[in-house]
Amino acid sequence: MTVTKAPLDQRRQLNVGMLGCGFMGKCHSNAFRKMPYIYPGASFVPRLLVLCGRDEAKLRREALRYGFEEHTADWRDVVRDPRVDVFDNCGPDPLHVEPSIEALKQGKHVICEKPLAVSLQDARRMRDAAAAAKGRNLCVFNYRFVPAVLLAKEIIASGQIGQVYQARMSYLQEAGHDPSTPPEQVWYARWPHSGVLQGIGSHAIDQVRYLVGEVRSASGAVRTYRPERAVASASDGGAEADEASASVLELEGGAIAVVEASAVATGRKNFLAWEIHGSRGSLRWDLEHPNSLFACLPRPGAARLEGFAEISVTGREYSGAAEWWPPGHNVGWEHCHVIEKLRFLEACTGSPMDPAVATFEDGYRVAAVIAAIRRSSRTGERVALEY
Ligand SMILES: NC(=O)c1ccc[n+]([C@@H]2O[C@H](COP(=O)([O-])OP(=O)(O)OC[C@H]3O[C@@H](n4cnc5c(N)ncnc54)[C@H](O)[C@@H]3O)[C@@H](O)[C@H]2O)c1
Missing domain, CATH: 3.40.50.720 (NAD(P)-binding Rossmann-like Domain)
Incomplete structure (x- = not known):
């Protein structure tokens, strides 16, 4: 041999x-x-x-x-x-x-x-x-790099759902739902961290900006239910480790978005979910079923919209999924991190940057939206955003 x-x-x-x-x-x-x-x-x-x-x-x-x-x-x-x-x-x-x-x-x-x-x-x-x-x-x-989210971006950009009117984004977890859990055991109270809006709401706000459009104004209500968990964060208007928030964002182009972030959503493990409605169709997706994009799109010859159809975003024809497994063998949370870092490292070797990659500019703009929501919660005003 x-x-x-x-x-x-x-x-x-x-x-x-x-x-x-x-x-x-x-x-x-x-x-x-x-x-x-x-x-x-x-x-x-x-x-x-x-x-x-x-x-x-x-x-x-x-x-x-x-x-x-x-x-x-x-x-x-x-x-x-x-x-x-x-x-x-x-x-x-x-x-x-x-x-x-x-x-x-x-x-x-x-x-x-x-x-x-x-x-x-x-x-x-x-x-x-x-x-x-x-x-x-x-x-x-x-989450920009979950293949179903990449497909949603393509569908929206191609105009297939028409003018976007409304979006609904939630990131819900249950880490803090039990009042007896001590602060050091809930992730958003471990550091001067500023809580759930920043910790997971940031992902939901990024999905709004990435899929629908830039945020032009924000209003919201932010809550901390267990005061002993509230770790004051630095300088930014006395922000504290919030546990839940609900916000309304007005977007460039006229759409509106509702964003929820919660760590007291009993029963929810890691539920990032959204629904986006346009003049010709709608899309919905959630992280607990990451491979399925549900699309309500006009079917040629059909007299009316026929409701949501499930697309299994797996296999060779889908960006991000192509290099992984045969159709139906599923790509999920771990994979979106691999895809994101790969696309970034390609740019580090001299290739053009994939426009889907979020930069520090994106991180800053999300931080600006969060600061506006907190301010709105304190003052009751609707806060205009300039970046
Ligand atoms: N994108 C995502 O999917 C996602 C998910 C969870 C957390 N995060 C973010 O990732 C970051 C890390 O979170 P994590 O959950 O991994 O936290 P973690 O507590 O599990 O890990 C933090 C690490 O930092 C190290 N560290 C702390 N202080 C240090 C110091 N002074 N010098 C050297 N090392 C130090 C700790 O030893 C630990 O290894 C946070 O910013 C968090 O918000 C992102």
């Missing part, structure tokens, strides 16, 4: 330095590790070079598990390392601003988890630093 040695992967290496080895550190590492074999046509392979975390034992364990070559407890070691091409900030919200700005100054390409920053002022500083930097920037709004 002859055994032939497999050739080494000769593709260009992109060296990744990552801050944070918790939930998102694991998720982004998983994305980088899957790229070389899911995308053999990509011109690069990510190399997991250095991981930064706070707890020494956990850091050592996770560096080994994810395949990082080195680790450090100081993020400055990462952003100043001349070998690092891409700095990936998966740290807690309050740790987004300084490391990301320093990495941009050092000429790195920078990935930063949402929310871009805890305060609007810091989000603006990050947006400005990104605009002045030579590296590329990504604010992680991963």
Whole structure:
């Protein structure tokens, strides 16, 4: 029997330095590790070079598990390392601003988890630093890259549902529904974090902006039901760890959107859901059934609209799904993170940036909408937005 040695992967290496080895550190590492074999046509392979975390034992364990070559407890070691091409900030919200700005100054390409920053002022500083930097920037709004959401974007942009009148977006979880759960066990009360509107409402607001249009005014009501969970956040008008909100957004082009964000939605695990209505048709989708886009579209020859039909957005003909599994074998939450980071890294190697990739400008604009909703909740006014 002859055994032939497999050739080494000769593709260009992109060296990744990552801050944070918790939930998102694991998720982004998983994305980088899957790229070389899911995308053999990509011109690069990510190399997991250095991981930064706070707890020494956990850091050592996770560096080994994810395949990082080195680790450090100081993020400055990462952003100043001349070998690092891409700095990936998966740290807690309050740790987004300084490391990301320093990495941009050092000429790195920078990935930063949402929310871009805890305060609007810091989000603006990050947006400005990104605009002045030579590296590329990504604010992680991963749900843009669920294949069903990519298809919805295509359908809306092609005019098939006509003029969009209304959208309804919710991001609902139940993490805080039980009053006896102590603050340190609910994710939105762990850091000076500013709560659920920023933590998951930011994704819903991004879906409004991405799928329908820019936000021109906001009004809303924001609530914290368990005061002991409210961790005051920095500078931004006394925002606190909110647990639920309901908002009305007026959009460029005349559409209106209702946005709900909740961590007291008993029974909901991770329910990002929307419905968009236009003059010729409607679309609906939710993350608990990520492969199905429901579309109500005019059928040639039909006398009237026939209601919603389910499209299984799996298989080769769909952007994002094509490289994964045969039809019906399903692509979900994990995959949208892989697709997003892949498209961003392609731009880091000199390809044009995929317009679906959210930038620090997008992160800043979402922060501006959140600040407007909070202000409206405090004052009762409808707040106009200028970016
Ligand atoms: N896009 C998404 O799907 C999604 C989902 C969850 C969380 N997030 C966001 O991702 C980010 C990380 O959230 P998470 O759930 O992974 O948090 P986590 O608590 O699980 O992990 C945070 C990590 O940061 C490290 N860390 C904290 N302070 C540090 C310091 N001073 N120096 C070095 N390391 C430090 C911790 O050791 C930990 O490894 C947050 O901004 C969060 O809002 C995004």
